[in-house]
Amino acid sequence: MARTRDADLLATYKAKRDFAKTPEPGPKRARKKGNSFVIQKHAARRTHFDFRLEHDGVLKSWAVTRGPSLDPSQKRLAVRTEDHPLEYGGFEGVIPKGEYGGGPVMIWDEGTWEPIGDPDEGLAKGDFKFRLNGKRLKGDYVLVRMKKDRTGGKRENWLLIKKRDAYAGDGNEPTEKYDTSVKTGRTMAEIETGEDSAVWSSNKAQKKTPTRAKRAATAKTKPKAKPKPKPKRRAKS
Ligand code: MN
Numbered sequence: 189m190a191r192t193r194d195a196d197l198l199a200t201y202k203a204k205r206d207f208a209k210t211p212e213p214g215p216k217r218a219r220k221k222g223n224s225f226v227i228q229k230h231a232a233r234r235t236h237f238d239f240r241l242e243h244d245g246v247l248k249s250w251a252v253t254r255g256p257s258l259d260p261s262q263k264r265l266a267v268r269t270e271d272h273p274l275e276y277g278g279f280e281g282v283i284p285k286g287e288y289g290g291g292p293v294m295i296w297d298e299g300t301w302e303p304i305g306d307p308d309e310g311l312a313k314g315d316f317k318f319r320l321n322g323k324r325l326k327g328d329y330v331l332v333r334m335k336k337d338r339t340g341g342k343r344e345n346w347l348l349i350k351k352r353d354a355y356a357g358d359g360n361e362p363t364e365k366y367d368t369s370v371k372t373g374r375t376m377a378e379i380e381t382g383e384d385s386a387v388w389s390s391n392k393a394q395k396k397t398p399t400r401a402k403r404a405a406t407a408k409t410k411p412k413a414k415p416k417p418k419p420k421r422r423a424k425s
Contacts, residue, residue: 197217197244197245197246197271198215198216198217198246198270198271198272198273199215200270200271201215201270201271201272201273202214202215204270204288205287205288206287209284209287210283210284210287210288211279211281211282211283211284212276212279212283213273213275213276213279214273214275215273216273216275217245217246217273217274218245218246218273218274218275219245220245221245222242222274223242223300223301223302224242224274224277224298224299224300224301225239225240225241225242225277225298225299225300225301225320225322226240226247226276226277226295226297226298227239227240227252227256227295227296227297227298227322227325228240228279228280228293228294228295228296229255229293229294229296229363229376230251230289230291230292230293230294231291231292231293231376231380232283232289232290232291233291234253236251236252236253236254236255237251237252237254237255237256237296237363238250238251238252238269238293239251239252239256239266239348240272240276240277241301241318242274242277242301243307243311245274246271246272246273246274247271247272247273247274247276247277248271248311249268249269249270249271249272250266250267250268250269250331250346250348251266251267251269252264252265252266252348253265253266253267254363255361255362255363256325256329256348256350256362256363257348257350257360257361257362257363258325258327258350258355258356258357258360258361258362259350259356259357259358259359259360259361260349260350260351260352260356260358261358262349262350263347263348263349264347264348264349265345265346265347265348266331266345266346266347266348267343267344267345267346268333268343268344268345268346277295277298278295279293279295280293280294280295280369280371280372280374280379281293281379282379282380291380292376292379292380293379294368294369294374294376294379295369295370295371295372296324296363296366296369296370297322297323297324297325297362297366297370298322298323298370298371299320299321299322299323299325300321300322301318301319301320301321302318302319302321303317303318304317304318304319304328305317313333314332314333314346315330315332315333316330316331316332317329317330317351318330318331323370324362324365324366324370325355325362326355327350327351327353327354327355327356328350328351328353329348329349329350329351330348330349330351331346331347331348331349332346332347332349333345333346334346334347
């Protein structure tokens with residue numbers, strides 16, 4: 189897979205969203221090379237787990253309907269979704285109702301990954317092997333692309349499968365074990381109702397932007413910190 193220009197990789201991401209209405213990050217591609225991954229639990233129309241691996245300055249993304257498993261007998265449907273900006277990996281908060289993907293988003297796991305073999309070849313062939321080093325998920329996985337369905341397949345369906353290794357376990361379902369944010373400890377309900385719910389935990393992709401100071405300040409705000417004296421609130425209507 190050749191390196192594509194910025195506009196191409198994030199064009200779909202941009203087209204699907206109105207950035208005046210959603211707190212999600214803009215379609216900016218990172219110049220830095222890194223190997224982060226993030227899994228975001230997302231209670232949209234249907235709850236799913238968005239699995240995102242940093243590659244080529246963006247987050248390659250799949251929506252895993254039932255979430256990742258540590259049980260090698262489980263083959264989890266992973267629908268390929270549009271590349272997301274790197275900055276998205278730090279997003280935990282609420283996408284407003286009526287907007288694309290409306291609902292709360294939780295940072296469920298994060299860490300680094302490494303390819304097993306050539307990642308571009310793996311992605312192109314539909315046999316993509318990698319190792320995760322997350323806080324909740326570790327070890328070797330493979331994403332296998334399924335043949336297109338009879339409708340011609342608007343969606344690209346893949347299967348996310350755990351390989352047998354020291355981290356694998358029959359019946360081991362981390363999404364049942366952990367239901368809070370790995371970043372802030374909040375539940376989905378707390379994210380949904382929380383004041384100032386958007387938490388920007390990562391700004392590595394946006395150094396030198398005008399909003400850096402603001403975002404850094406937000407990132408330092410711990411959810412359980414004592415509230416600072418606030419300026420007078422506007423009267424509620
Ligand atoms: Mn999603």
